[in-house]
Amino acid sequence: MVPPELRYTKDHEWVRVEGDTATVGVTAYAAEQLGDVVFVELPDAGRSLEQHATFGVVESVKAVSDLFAPITGEVAEVNAALAGSPELVNSDPYGTGWMIRVRVADAGQVDELLDAAVYEQLISEG
Amino acid sequence: MPYGPHTPADRERMLATIGVSGIDELFADIPAPLRASPLRLDPPEPEQTLARRLEGLADRNRTDLASFLGAGAYRHWSPAAVDQILLRGEWYTAYTPYQPEVSQGTLQSIYEYESLIAELVGLDVVSASHYDGAAATAEGALMTCRATRRERILVSRGIHPHYRAVVETYFAGAGLRVDEIPLVAAGPAAGTTDLEALSAMLADGTGPVAGVLVAQPSFYGLLEPMAEATAMAHRAGALSVAVVEPVSLAVLAPPGAYGADIAAGEGQPLGIPLQYGGPYLGILACTDALVRQIPGRLVGMTTDLDGQRAFVMTLQAREQHIRREKAASNICTNQALLALAASVWLATLGPHGLRDVAALGAVRAAELEAALGAIGAPRLHPGAYLNEFAVRVPNARAVHRALLDRGILAGLVLADAVPDEPSVADALLVCATEVTTSEEIAALAGVLGALIGGGGRVPAGAAR
Amino acid sequence: MTVAGSRLQPTLFERSRPGRGGGKIPHPPPDALDRIPAAQRREVPAGLPELNEPEVVRHYVNLSQLNYAIDTGFYPLGSCTMKWNPKLNEWAARLPGFTELHPMAPDAVAQGTLQLLWELEQILCEVSGMRAVTLQPAAGAHGELTGILMIRAYHEGRGDLGRTEVLVPDSAHGTNPATATMAGLRTVSLPAAPDGGVDLDAFRAALGPQTAAIMITNPSTLGMFESRIGELLDLVHGAGALAYMDGANLNAILGRFKPGEAGFDVMHINTHKTFSTPHGGGGPGAGPVGVGEKLLPFLPAPRVLREPDGSFRIEAVGERPSSIGRMRSFVGSTGVLVRAFAYLRTHGDSGLREVTDDAVLAANYLKARLAASGLYDIPFEGPCKHEFIASASSIKKRTGVRTLDIAKRLLDHGFHAPTIYFPLTVDEAMLIEPTETESIETLDAFADALITIAREAESDPDMVTSAPHTAPTKRLDEAGAARNPNLRWRAAATGSWTPCPD
Known part of the structure; x- marks a missing residue:
């Protein structure tokens, strides 16, 4: 079910690496658990993120969840569409529901992320 | 229990359904050394005697005063x-x-x-x-x-x-x-x-x-x-x-x-x-x-x-x-x-009624300012105000108390409320609203004028 | 967006007609505001609606009829203690001697209210086993903040500056961790043991010289008495920390357990739960806080004091420098406290104990009836206190019908829903608190409704998942409300505003 080409975190985020840029979002499983997403708080472009530190917040009607940086790096771009259409996180979590693009500072961190098979196993265990 | 519904038969049926022989079994989880000492309170009070007790307490408050007290809480007319x-x-x-x-x-x-x-x-x-x-x-x-x-x-x-x-x-x-x-x-x-x-x-x-x-x-x-x-x-x-x-x-x-x-x-x-x-x-x-x-x-x-x-x-x-x-x-x-x-309240008064409340308070306050100024209690500050202001009154605490004895609540003794603001030491904070009457204003001015003009009638240094 | 033919009502603003209403207040002269500098005056009048009294009254009476209320039916909201609100208390709070008393009135003219407040403090001390009580906090959460700030002041007063953590069980109300944050302290969440109580091993591991306090709700939000409370309190005090009791569930232990006697250092009391002051659609409440010996010096200012001659007075400004200061303006929510006083006097020593006994009896009865049905999961066995947890976890697995759906379907049966999805630690939770003032017929009817709905979930799940069917509205678009918030009426849509006659 989860896209095989992406990498994942235990916090239910996905990472797509293209060159030295990593696109980050939350998985369909996370979006489902949250319910209808109503607000996404994201950092400004240019901010430096430390791996595992919070970089934003995603809110649904009845829940709220921190977003954790899967890797260290500078925020290159933020998905401005989420400000007006937070529901994209539910409807297209791996596509138009992406959240930020990060310039990868340490490629080694990417290699340590979960692959699709391991993540699939993780969510099947609940 | 005055508002409880259960008959003895109800209680028996409920205990039987639960499967316990008595209510104390449901509290067995409270460790014995920690169980409460008996409540040392009065027994239940019937509604009619409690009502008289409450009326008695309410009557001990004096709310029949001509009041000029605001200071963050204001009397206004509230439609029925x-x-x-x-x-x-x-x-x-x-x-x-x-x-x-x-x-x-x-x-x-x-x-x-x-x-x-x-x-x-x-x-x-x-x-x-x-x-x-x-x-x-x-x-x-x-x-x-x-x-x-x-x-x-x-x-x-x-x-x-x-x-x-x-x-x-x-x-x-x-x-x-x-x-x-x-x-x-x-x-x-x-x-x-x-x-x-x-x-x-x-x-x-x-x-x-x-x-x-x-x-x-x-x-x-x-x-x-x-x-x-x-x-x-x-x-x-x-x-x-x-x-x-x-x-x-x-x-x-x-x-x-x-x-x-x-x-x-x-x-x-x-x-x-x-x-x-x-x-x-x-x-x-x-x-x-x-x-x-x-x-x-x-x-x-x-x-x-x-x-x-x-x-x-x-x-x-x-x-x-x-x-x-x-x-x-x-x-x-x-x-x-x-x-x-x-x-x-806002819906009942409407925009005009609300404006009338505010404007009428301003009118009454101006009347109050004039009356107090005329008897030697001028405003403390020169700037614009709406319906509340401080007046300079020598020996304010004692004067306030003497007025209270005459049925007048002459605002707030500022020295008690803001003891760390020396500039308001001998002053009263007074307010008027749409419910303040000209008779009340005249009464305050009359008694206050006599007190501060009459000499020696204020017990100097009286405590609060 | 139409409201025609519906029980729903147009807004005040839609009912407004320029030039309607008025006449409640005498008209001031046209020059009334001339002495106000022009720059300070309002240029554009406030766009308030214009209505006459009959319209206002019908508006609010019709709106009121869209509400569920204790006066109209059973309200088994767990942790909220929706018991009967006695009518005597409403009458008492409206006595003019109470309502017309100014909060800054000199003590000499406020002796009746001051006596009532002082006597109420004594009663609450006896019920809680505490040394002293402050009536200042306006609500339970406000009381929590008061208590935690006193705990901070206590540690700081002893030069014990490293205590920055508050231990909070994960089943606690959200107000507990939020309070710790407001008081500048960090929350450490404690997991529960399988029986729902605090896991003592996890607790020992979390406790240390950095611990300022533990906040415990007892009985817990699972409706269970914390039977290891003696050990917990010994450990807390042995570590130099203090124990805060969240009194949300005090209705379960009146006359059976006095937190102060047992060793708690501070607790709050929700008068709008245990002592039946009305909830008012969300408030007001009052959150008196009781303290033991250690926190006495830190109570908020001002306190109500009794003088040797039997008169009462309010502490003067700055009279007790060790106080944490003020938590609110004036003395407290006196109108609420008058109601609580009347409730406590009505019940007295034996009545309060009967309140608790009957509240616990009702909860256990309802729990036994649901357990006997075999349809709902009852995660914690054994006697509960005044409330208990049921869960639709198995029903969901079998039918796809969730606790939310069952809650909505209960509305069609004429009942308010229980508290749902709280505590967060139980899957598909329903927290059910029947209170002591509901008859066995009502309890049976509610149990029957839950059983009927569970069967309906098997036979006709769509009927349940599309509920409610008979309420004034269907389910609401909450996501839409949050994504594009509309939080006020826009005056532009109300038409013209009539200038004042002068």
């Missing part, structure tokens, strides 16, 4: 319809509207309250209510720190001393800094917030300022330079918090008009009884830009599955039951019934 509405059990015995399908009355009434207050303050977002004006002010001050990520606020000493004290308590808890802006000592602006001092504090390099708090009217009844203070705050990157009295907003410029980011205040004057301090109504409002920083419940308009317009609590992810230790505030219970009272 207001309390008739509040007495409906569907309002006062309902809970927080967590099931919106069966709570549309409460939800729509809160939405209407938010809308009415938004009109008064000229700001777009109004919380469903806070505990009182002081708590709302403290929450408004905390909002400025969250929004700016700064840790210092400047608070005018023209703000009610209770509000300043509560801000101090909240800020000490959060580890944030409060500095007080002094009042102008002399001249035409005497008693108002010292703008030069404010300017210097904003630029003193001891820490960036998150918010500037000024009250309109001030605790001393004076009209403050709100537009100037707001502009100065904004130039320093700080937010502006206006502490307002809602009835005055019928005739005074609203916070939104002079650019305030946040308005906080006491809603009691909107038809809520004095009742010795509460329950009152904390008003908190802000600009759209700050909607995610405002604590407390918010009700919004939406639709149901059939497309019917309906109302619901919204943006709840800011609140403690979801965000827990990261919530903007721990507030849960609010003052919904008082928000309803304020709404019914």
Whole structure:
């Protein structure tokens, strides 16, 4: 079910690496658990993120969840569409529901992320 | 138990269904050494004797006085319809509207309250209510720190001393800094917030300022330079918090008009009884830009599955039951019934009635000023006021007490309320509203004139 | 967006007609405001609605009829204690001697109210086993903040500056961790043991010289008495920390357990739960806080004091420098406290104990009936206190019908729903608190409704998942409300505003 080409975190985020840029979002499983997403708080472009530190917040009607940086790096771009259409996180979590693009500072961190098979196993265990 | 339904047979049936032989078995989980000692209280009191006891206590209060006391809580006429509405059990015995399908009355009434207050303050977002004006002010001050990520606020000493004290308590808890802006000592602006001092504090390099708090009217009844203070705050990157009295907003410029980011205040004057301090109504409002920083419940308009317009609590992810230790505030219970009272009062009076309340208070206060000036109790400050002002009275505490013996509550002894403000040492803070009568004013002037003009009739140095 | 033919009502603003209403207040002379500087005056009048009294009254009466309320039916909201609100208390709070008293009135003219407040403090001391009580906090959460600020002041007063953490069980109300944050302290969440109580091993591991306090709700939000409370309190005090009791569930232990006697250092009391002051659609409440010996000096100012001559007075400004200061303006929510006083006097020693006994009896009865049905999961066995947890976890697995759906379907049966999805630690939780004032017929009817709905979930799940069917509205678009917030009526849509006659 989860896209095989992406990498994942235990916090239910996905990472797509293209060159030295990593696109980050939350998985369909996370979006489902949250319910209808109503607000996404994201950092400004240019901010430096430390791996595992919070970089934003995603809110649904009845829940709220921190977003954790899967890797260290500078925020290159933020998905401005989420400000007006937070529901994209539910409807297209791996596509138009992406959240930020990060310039990868340490490629080694990417290699340590979960692959699709391991993540699939993780969510099947609940 | 007076309100209990169970017959002995009911109890037996319930115990049998549970499968225990007696009620004590249901408390076996309380460790024996920790079980309570017997309650040393009076036995149950029948309704008729308790009613007499309560009437006796109420009668021990003296509420037959000609009162000129305001100082943050004001007497106003409340049309009979207001309390008739509040007495409906569907309002006062309902809970927080967590099931919106069966709570549309409460939800729509809160939405209407938010809308009415938004009109008064000229700001777009109004919380469903806070505990009182002081708590709302403290929450408004905390909002400025969250929004700016700064840790210092400047608070005018023209703000009610209770509000300043509560801000101090909240800020000490959060580890944030409060500095007080002094009042102008002399001249035409005497008693108002010292703008030069404010300017210097904003630029003193001891820490960036998150918010500037000024009250309109001030605790001393004076009209403050709100537009100037707001502009100065904004130039320093700080937010502006206006502490307002809602009835005055019928005739005074609203916070939104002079650019305030946040308005906080006491809603009691909107038809809520004095009742010795509460329950009152904390008003908190802000600009759209700050909607995610405002604590407390918010009700919004939406639709149901059939497309019917309906109302619901919204943006709840800011609140403690979801965000827990990261919530903007721990507030849960609010003052919904008082928000309803304020709404019914405003709806019953309408825009013209509200203006009449404010304007008539101003007329009565001018009458009071003239009467007191004529007997040698002039105003303490020269600036403009609406319906409350300080008057200089020698030996104010003793005079106040002597007046009380004559059935007159001559406002507030400022030396008792603000002992750290020497400039108001021998002064009374008096107010008038639309319910103040010319006869009451004449009585105060007559007795006070005799006391301060008559020599020797005031017991000098009498204690409070 | 139409409201025609519906029980729903147009807003005040839509009912407004320019020029209608008025006449309640004498008209001031035209020059009334001439002495107010022009720059300080309002230029654009507030866009308030214009209505006459009959319209206002019908508006609010019609709106009220869209509400569920204790006066109209059973309200089994767990942790909220929706018991009967006695009518005597409403009458008492409206006595003019109480309502017309100004909060800054000199003590000499406020002796009746001051006596009532002082006597109420004594009663609450006896019920809680505490040394002293402050009536200042306006609500439970406000009381929590008061208590935690006193604990901070206590540690700081002893020069014990490293205590920055508050231990909070994960089943606690969200107000507990939120309070710790407001008081500048960090929350450490404690997991529960399988029986729902605090896991003592996890607790020992979390406790240390950095611990300022533990906040415990007892009985817990699972409706269970914390039977290891003696050990917990010994450990807390042995570590130099203090123990805060969240009194939300005090209705379960009146006359059976006095937190102060047992060793708690501070607790709050929700008068709007245990002592039946009305909830008012969300408030007002009152949150008196009781303290033991250690926290006595730190109580908020001002206190109500009794003088040797039997008269009462309010502490003067600055009289007790060790105080944490003010929590609110004036003395407290006196109107609420009058109601609580009347309730406590009505019940007296034996009545309060019967309140608790009957509240616990009702909860256990309802729990036994649901357990016997075999349809709902009852995660915690054994006697509960005044409330209990049921869960639709198995029903969901079998039918897809969730607790939310069952809650909505209950509305069609004429009942308010229980508290749902709280505590967060139980899947598909329903927290059911019947209170002591509901008859066995009502309890049976409610149990029957839950059983009927569970069967309906098997036979006709769509009927349940599309509920409610008979409420004034269907389910609401909450996501839409949050994504595009509409938080106020826009005056522009109300039409013209009539200038004042002068």
